[in-house]
Amino acid sequence: MLTLRGVTKRYPTGDRALTDIQLTLPKGQVMALIGPSGAGKSTLIRCVNRLVEPTQGSIRLEDTEITRLSGNALRQARRSMGMIFQEYALVDRLSVMENVLSGRLGYVGFWRSFLRRYPEDAVAEAFRLLERVGLPHAIDKRADALSGGQRQRVGIARALLQSPKLLLVDEPTASLDPKTSRQIMRLIRELCAERDLAAIINIHDVALAQQFADRIVGLRAGEIVFDGLPSELTSEILTTIYGEEDWDTTPEPMDDEPAAAPPYVPTLQGLAAGGAR
Ligand SMILES: Nc1ncnc2c1ncn2[C@@H]1O[C@H](COP(=O)(O)OP(=O)(O)OP(=O)(O)O)[C@@H](O)[C@H]1O
Numbered sequence: 001m002l003t004l005r006g007v008t009k010r011y012p013t014g015d016r017a018l019t020d021i022q023l024t025l026p027k028g029q030v031m032a033l034i035g036p037s038g039a040g041k042s043t044l045i046r047c048v049n050r051l052v053e054p055t056q057g058s059i060r061l062e063d064t065e066i067t068r069l070s071g072n073a074l075r076q077a078r079r080s081m082g083m084i085f086q087e088y089a090l091v092d093r094l095s096v097m098e099n100v101l102s103g104r105l106g107y108v109g110f111w112r113s114f115l116r117r118y119p120e121d122a123v124a125e126a127f128r129l130l131e132r133v134g135l136p137h138a139i140d141k142r143a144d145a146l147s148g149g150q151r152q153r154v155g156i157a158r159a160l161l162q163s164p165k166l167l168l169v170d171e172p173t174a175s176l177d178p179k180t181s182r183q184i185m186r187l188i189r190e191l192c193a194e195r196d197l198a199a200i201i202n203i204h205d206v207a208l209a210q211q212f213a214d215r216i217v218g219l220r221a222g223e224i225v226f227d228g229l230p231s232e233l234t235s236e237i238l239t240t241i242y243g244e245e246d247w248d249t250t251p252e253p254m255d256d257e258p259a260a261a262p263p264y265v266p267t268l269q270g271l272a273a274g275g276a277r
Contacts, residue, residue, distance in 0.1 A: 007057035032209035035219035082159030092144035103161035149180035
């Protein structure tokens with residue numbers, strides 16, 4: 001349903017961020033995009049909705065050749081791709097409901113949205129979505145009164161109000177604690193399953209990616225170096241993606257430290273044993 005062929009991005013500075021990316025994402029598939037800083041993950045996600053212009057290659061969403069569009073047609077195509085951001089991108093002084101409704105800005109006319117008059121069906125759907133993401137009691141709260149996890153739930157509801165065909169998710173858990181991160185990833189996964197919605201999730205946390213994605217794509221220096229199932233992600237493959245590291249050990253307490261519980265560090269072994277929290 002989403003197909004990338006030969007996508008290359010070279011920034012005007014000369015940085016080559018992506019090289020000849022070939023990728024097909026079927027309907028309903030949740031794909032995690034992992035890789036070290038600077039590997040090109042954000043660039044790839046942003047090329048799909050053309051927030052970043054690919055230098056070469058083609059991007060197709062169902063029957064629409066995204067790379068050929070401009071003006072109104074591009075705006076329309078972007079509506080079919082919901083974006084969820086690391087820093088939530090909410091308007092702090094607006095209520096939760098108004099933030100969610102802003103997901104419809106591309107549909108209602110400028111004056112209507114300026115006057116904040118949204119069609120009844122959009123308001124009804126926003127209520128349903130806020131209920132679904134677990135925020136039915138926060139509808140009238142200002143966005144800046146919410147916790148990080150609640151803000152991300154608003155971001156998810158806003159993206160879904162667009163009725164997207166595809167979700168583009170950029171480090172959704174980077175600012176969240178481990179438990180909230182898991183809840184957010186679980187929510188995204190469940191919503192994708194309920195709606196047969198495909199998602200590309202750019203994420204640094206490999207354990208979360210393994211736990212909640214159907215497929216993992218590893219980028220290194222702008223190239224795909226792994227594309228497979230979460231269960232296929234071995235230490236060797238992690239080394240191919242990120243470089244040399246001892247992936248299977250957890251830190252030992254120092255001799256003079258009390259034997260407190262070690263900090264949670266997900267390991268492949270722990271995950272295989274179902275030990276991830
Ligand atoms: N606007 C830009 N202008 C020039 N170079 C850029 C720009 N944005 C990104 N780059 C370069 O493109 C490469 C890929 O960057 P990108 O942000 O896509 O990587 P990333 O994998 O998302 O990194 P991170 O995990 O740190 O967010 C890097 O070398 C980066 O310096």
